[in-house]
Amino acid sequence: MPKKRLALALALATIIGWFGLAATARIGSQGRAGPTPTAGISDATVEMHPFSERTCGDGFAAHPLEHVTQASDAPARLFDSNGSGVAAEDLDDNGFADIVLGNLEGPNTILWNEGGWQFTPETMQDRSTRAVNLVDVDADGRLDIVTTHRGSGVAVFRNAGDRTFEQLPLRGVNAPAYSMSWGDIDGDGDLDLATGSYDAELDQRLRSSFLFNDGAGVFVYDNLGGGSFEALRLAEDSQALATALIDLDLDGRLDLLVGNDFEMPDMTWLHTSRSGLVEAHPFEFTSAHTMSLDAGDIDNDGVEEIFGTDMRPASSDTDVMAEWLPLMETMDDTDDPFDPQRIRNVLQANRGDGTFDEVGERAGIDAAGWAWSGRFGDLDNDGDNDLYVVNGMIAAETFWYLDGAEIREPNMAYSNRGDGTFALADWGLGGLESGRGSTLVDLDNDGRLDVVVNNLAAPSVAYENRLCGAGDAVSFSLSQPGTANTSAIGAEVRLQTASGLQVRTVRSGAGYLSGSPMTLHFGIAAGDELLSALVRWPDGKTTVIEGPLPGHRHLVIRS
Amino acid sequence: MTLLSRSPSEEGASGRTRGQPLLEILAPAGHVWPLTAAMAIGLVAAASVRIGWGWQLWQAVALFLVVMAIPVAAKWRSDALRFGRAAAIAGALLTVQGLHTVEHGAQMYQRYVLGFSLRASNGLLSPANSEWVHFGWNWLVLAVVVYLMTRGMRGFWGWALFVWALAHTLEHTYLFVRFLQVGSGLDGLGVGQVTAQGLAGIVGEGGWLDLNAGPRLRFFCGLPGVTTANRVDAHFVWNTGEMFFLIPSVHLFLRKAMHGRSVGSETDTAPRATTAL
Numbered sequence: 001m002p003k004k005r006l007a008l009a010l011a012l013a014t015i016i017g018w019f020g021l022a023a024t025a026r027i028g029s030q031g032r033a034g035p036t037p038t039a040g041i042s043d044a045t046v047e048m049h050p051f052s053e054r055t056c057g058d059g060f061a062a063h064p065l066e067h068v069t070q071a072s073d074a075p076a077r078l079f080d081s082n083g084s085g086v087a088a089e090d091l092d093d094n095g096f097a098d099i100v101l102g103n104l105e106g107p108n109t110i111l112w113n114e115g116g117w118q119f120t121p122e123t124m125q126d127r128s129t130r131a132v133n134l135v136d137v138d139a140d141g142r143l144d145i146v147t148t149h150r151g152s153g154v155a156v157f158r159n160a161g162d163r164t165f166e167q168l169p170l171r172g173v174n175a176p177a178y179s180m181s182w183g184d185i186d187g188d189g190d191l192d193l194a195t196g197s198y199d200a201e202l203d204q205r206l207r208s209s210f211l212f213n214d215g216a217g218v219f220v221y222d223n224l225g226g227g228s229f230e231a232l233r234l235a236e237d238s239q240a241l242a243t244a245l246i247d248l249d250l251d252g253r254l255d256l257l258v259g260n261d262f263e264m265p266d267m268t269w270l271h272t273s274r275s276g277l278v279e280a281h282p283f284e285f286t287s288a289h290t291m292s293l294d295a296g297d298i299d300n301d302g303v304e305e306i307f308g309t310d311m312r313p314a315s316s317d318t319d320v321m322a323e324w325l326p327l328m329e330t331m332d333d334t335d336d337p338f339d340p341q342r343i344r345n346v347l348q349a350n351r352g353d354g355t356f357d358e359v360g361e362r363a364g365i366d367a368a369g370w371a372w373s374g375r376f377g378d379l380d381n382d383g384d385n386d387l388y389v390v391n392g393m394i395a396a397e398t399f400w401y402l403d404g405a406e407i408r409e410p411n412m413a414y415s416n417r418g419d420g421t422f423a424l425a426d427w428g429l430g431g432l433e434s435g436r437g438s439t440l441v442d443l444d445n446d447g448r449l450d451v452v453v454n455n456l457a458a459p460s461v462a463y464e465n466r467l468c469g470a471g472d473a474v475s476f477s478l479s480q481p482g483t484a485n486t487s488a489i490g491a492e493v494r495l496q497t498a499s500g501l502q503v504r505t506v507r508s509g510a511g512y513l514s515g516s517p518m519t520l521h522f523g524i525a526a527g528d529e530l531l532s533a534l535v536r537w538p539d540g541k542t543t544v545i546e547g548p549l550p551g552h553r554h555l556v557i558r559s
Numbered sequence: 560m561t562l563l564s565r566s567p568s569e570e571g572a573s574g575r576t577r578g579q580p581l582l583e584i585l586a587p588a589g590h591v592w593p594l595t596a597a598m599a600i601g602l603v604a605a606a607s608v609r610i611g612w613g614w615q616l617w618q619a620v621a622l623f624l625v626v627m628a629i630p631v632a633a634k635w636r637s638d639a640l641r642f643g644r645a646a647a648i649a650g651a652l653l654t655v656q657g658l659h660t661v662e663h664g665a666q667m668y669q670r671y672v673l674g675f676s677l678r679a680s681n682g683l684l685s686p687a688n689s690e691w692v693h694f695g696w697n698w699l700v701l702a703v704v705v706y707l708m709t710r711g712m713r714g715f716w717g718w719a720l721f722v723w724a725l726a727h728t729l730e731h732t733y734l735f736v737r738f739l740q741v742g743s744g745l746d747g748l749g750v751g752q753v754t755a756q757g758l759a760g761i762v763g764e765g766g767w768l769d770l771n772a773g774p775r776l777r778f779f780c781g782l783p784g785v786t787t788a789n790r791v792d793a794h795f796v797w798n799t800g801e802m803f804f805l806i807p808s809v810h811l812f813l814r815k816a817m818h819g820r821s822v823g824s825e826t827d828t829a830p831r832a833t834t835a836l
Contacts, residue, residue: 316759316770318737322744326753329678337670361787367770401748 042541043559048552051447051473057466059428060451065460066121067101067109069436073396075405076457079150079201080104081395082241083372083436083456087132087515088443089143092163097441097517099462100145101454102129108147112163113443117464124165126155130198131513132437135182135191136486138168138227143487143518146508148177151205154195172229175215176202182508183245183254183490184538185271190223190484196240196258218243218258218267220277225484234277239264242512244293245490246306248282249354252540254490255280259290259308263341266290266308270354283348285358288341292512296376296385297503298347298363299420302494304503306348306356309371309389309512314412323407327398345371345389365389365422369409373511377440377449378523379427380415381471383499387414387422390435390453390512408432411453427467433458437514442521447473447551449521454514470526472550477519478506478535480558487518488558490538495522495548498529524550580813581806584638584650593630601626620683645710646816649809652703656805659696660798662687663791670791678757680791689756694735697728700801712812720804727797733767734760762786763793 071080084102091098096113103109108126111119124145131148138144142159149155154177157165177195185192197216217236221229234256242259249255253271260266266286269277287310295304313324331343344366348356360366368374369391376385389412399405410430414422433455443450448465455461474495478488488506495502504520524530533545535556548554587594601623609619631654638647662682670680681688701724708717741755759765762785768776769786780786784796 312765314770316737316765316767318740318744321737321741321755321758322748325741325745325755325758326750329753336676337674361764361769362781367765401750 042537042543044535044543045557045559046545047555047557048549049445049555050552052445054446054448054468055464055466056468059426059467060463060465061428062431063117063462063464065099065101065109065111065119065452065462067103067111067454067460068106068458069101069103069454069456069460070105071394071457072105074457075396076394077396078398079198079204081393081456082130082198082201083434083513084108084129084454085132085373085437085509085511085513085515086439086452086454086460087134087145087509088439088441088452089134089515089517089519091134091143091145091159093142093161096445097443097519099443099452100124100132100134100515101460102132102147102437102513103127104129104150108132110145115444117444117462122163124157125167126157128152130178131180131509133180133182133509133515134518135489135508137170137182137191139190139484139486141481141486144168146180146182148180148195148513150178150201151176153177154180154193169227170221170229171227172224172231173221175217175219175231175233177219179240179243179258179513180509181243181245181256184485185220185245185254185256186222186276187253187539188223189539190225191489192223193221193229194243194245194256195219195221196238196243196260198239198241198261199237200239200262218256220256223484232277234269234279235267237264238267241289241291242293242308244295244306244510245507246293246295246304248280248306248350250303250350250352257293257306259287259293261289261291263288263339265341282354283340283346283356283358285340285342285346286348287346288339288343291371292373292510294374294376294510295505295507296387298376298385298387298416300384300500300502302501302503303350303352304505305350305359306346307360307365307374307376307387308346308348309368309374310342310344310346311370311393312344312367314367314369314391314409320409323399323402326401345374359420363421365414368412370407371412372436373438373453373514375438375440375511375514377521378416378473379413379440379449379451379465380425380467380469381448381473381523382416382418382469383471383497383502383523383525383528384416384418386416386425388412388429388438388440388451389414390431390438392432392434392456394434394456406434408434411435429463431455431461431463433461437512439511439514439516440521441517442475442519445553447475447521447553471528472524472526473521474524474530474533474548474550475519475521475553476504476533476535476548477553477555478537478558479555480537483558485538488538489518492536493520493522494534494536496531496534497524498531499525519553580817581653581810583817584642584646584809584813585654587634588641589637590630590634593633594627597627597630615685616683617681617685617687642813642816645707645712646813648703649707649712649812649816652700652707653805653809656700656798656801660802663795663798666791667795677789677791690731690735690738693731697724697731700724701728707808707812710812711815712808714808714811716804716808716811720801720808723800723804727801730760730762730797734758757790759790760793763788763790766793 088097088099098113099111101109108124110122128149129147133146134143144159145157156168158168176197178198180195196218218234220232239261240258244257245254256269258267270280287308291309297304347360368389370393371391374389379386391409394406396405413425413429415425435453437454440449450465451463491506507516509515533548535543605619605623608614665682666680669675738755761767
């Protein structure tokens with residue numbers, strides 16, 4: 001009776017999965033259209049773990065964290081005003097995402113997630129930190145902590161696995177770095193690094209030694225293995241608040257996008273098969289002072305849009321305008337009518353041919369205050385990417401006329417309407433602290449994205465997602481054990497549901513100076529049905545998971 | 560028996576320019592020499608103070624306008640005598656609104672040809688580019704339009720002009736109120752040296768519609784420029800739009816007036832000669 005046996009096996013697998021025991025899902029295969037030369041089929045096993053029980057409430061509940069990013073002065077002066085990043089992922093393999101918060105004057109903090117919203121703080125022997133990413137640099141299967149610094153470069157703290165870290169030398173990575181992004185840029189299977197310097201800060205901190213130094217700008221470091229890298233300098237100058245590795249021309253290769261401050265044009269290099277990284281200008285308009293970059297598919301067409309933040313008052317209220325106007329006057333002095341840069345957030349919609357339409361105003365997300373980190377994620381589990389933008393500014397030189405020299409603005413949560421536009425959502429995410437880095441991560445394994453914000457001169461905050469709509473969720477953690485890219489950074493999961501397609505990409509970081517969780521989260525609209533999930537691994541090979549289970553995290557381990 | 564008839568000069572004028580009342584009202588007529596002389600003097604004086612004494616552009620332009628003021632006023636007074644007060648006011652409105660639109664055209668030139676910043680694109684009379692002036696000016700224009708409507712400048716074009724001028728005036732009223740409110744806020748913050756000049760209004764980039772009503776009024780707000788135009792662009796459109804409606808309105812109004820049909824009360828028409836038969 002083969003049918004009975006099949007039914008029994010399916011039922012058994014479902015029950016096992018439901019109760020959190022490892023179950024092996026049926027793995028299929030499917031070719032992916034496209035020019036990727038190594039496209040093919042890859043086997044994998046899938047372990048499914050159910051999400052924990054949900055706590056329901058009106059929206060998000062704020063949990064102050066035991067960390068304050070401190071500046072050298074109070075109130076902060078430029079460029080301490082720029083604050084630090086944050087990253088969250090499971091570092092001690094206890095099943096909960098831990099939080100690493102960068103700091104400037106004080107030490108960085110690791111908040112070990114013990115579950116139940118209990119965190120054990122531990123300080124790191126690292127400070128003056130800008131960006132924070134969690135990346136398995138040494139390919140030992142454990143995520144390491146990687147940081148950039150004000151006035152200096154990249155540091156890697158190797159994860160020993162027992163909640164201890166030791167600094168790992170990165171031979172050949174020497175240039176000053178403010179923002180960074182990790183990925184297999186050259187397609188050789190290991191993790192390369194792209195960095196950008198923030199020259200205004202270097203000039204301020206190093207003065208003549210910076211002027212006579214020749215080490216700043218945009219660099220790509222080719223991973224040679226064994227902790228050695230070879231540097232390729234792409235630009236001699238940059239004001240790189242954000243660096244992102246995104247496949248802009250949809251050819252399966254990672255391209256490099258650098259978001260610059262101070263009206264310096266953003267920079268793009270496309271990775272071509274013949275010439276490597278080639279400078280390009282795919283954007284008609286960009287933001288003028290790009291503070292952060294993130295990519296996410298907002299319309300579920302299988303192609304990611306790119307969101308860049310800038311400074312623009314979110315409201316025309318009298319008080320808001322009075323606070324902004326003195327600054328706006330100085331900005332206007334440099335206003336050039338022919339400059340393709342706009343002082344507002346931008347949403348770049350890929351036309352499918354590697355060129356972009358800028359649709360930020362149409363989408364209703366062009367003005368979010370003095371915006372720093374902007375991150376995509378399906379916060380309400382309704383099947384499409386929402387957006388969360390943290391904002392605010394403290395600068396003694398610029399806002400001397402304000403209390404604490406601070407513009408206080410509520411962080412902005414935008415709910416995706418599903419028609420390419422966003423609406424401000426009253427989810428309790430409007431913190432007034434001066435947010436800088438942020439990440440969206442499921443801290444309690446309940447299948448909902450929580451939010452962590454690293455505030456400047458105020459306690460960092462974790463916002464617990466208590467939204468209980470009718471939707472569900474599914475998530476995927478990809479693993480390539482035994483390779484040089486164990487977390488499958490650059491891989492993509494295309495989730496096919498009855499109503500359409502959702503796409504997520506594994507990235508080391510996004511937003512402003514912040515890391516991205518390696519676990520990819522998908523919300524599922526009420527009544528929608530999961531059909532399959534196609535994993536496109538960084539080398540272009542694919543794995544198809546038939547019938548992924550809603551309400552479960554899928555650990556996909558490549559064979 | 561007494562019949563009402565036109566004065567000889569009016570007869571001649573109407574006869575010469577039948578169908579071209581705009582040219583008639585704008586033509587210097589008997590004021591060619593005073594206007595030409597004033598223009599020449601004004602230009603020489605403006606150029607002299609600008610080049611020789613280093614006056615600013617707006618000061619030189621203001622000097623030119625002052626020199627022109629007396630002959631222009633005389634011309635308008637003459638128009639009132641020839642065509643009636645309402646017709647003369649219509650002609651004057653056309654003239655000054657035209658010059659105002661030229662001022663906005665100059666702002667566009669500064670912005671897009673000379674590459675000035677938005678704030679520096681102030682036109683030829685930069686101190687006059689203030690919310691006070693715009694507010695007062697647009698209410699004055701609206702009042703004149705209403706007056707002319709009561710004197711017969713109605714019909715499609717007249718009403719369209721009224722709607723446009725009303726909307727334009729509301730825009731400047733909103734801007735003026737915001738100017739005062741934000742200015743008060745700036746004073747409260749102790750940054751009195753910054754003015755609230757040049758804020759976005761109801762329309763345009765950063766305007767009320769852009770920030771508040773975009774998703775609800777998607778069609779309207781999706782129209783070109785409604786939520787994207789900068790202030791220079793937006794107000795150039797406002798004023799060229801006003802001219803677009805003003806020209807046909809005044810044309811039709813003057814045609815009626817110059818043909819002796821009713822353009823309002825008897826006192827608004829030119830003096831009539833009486834001929835006894």
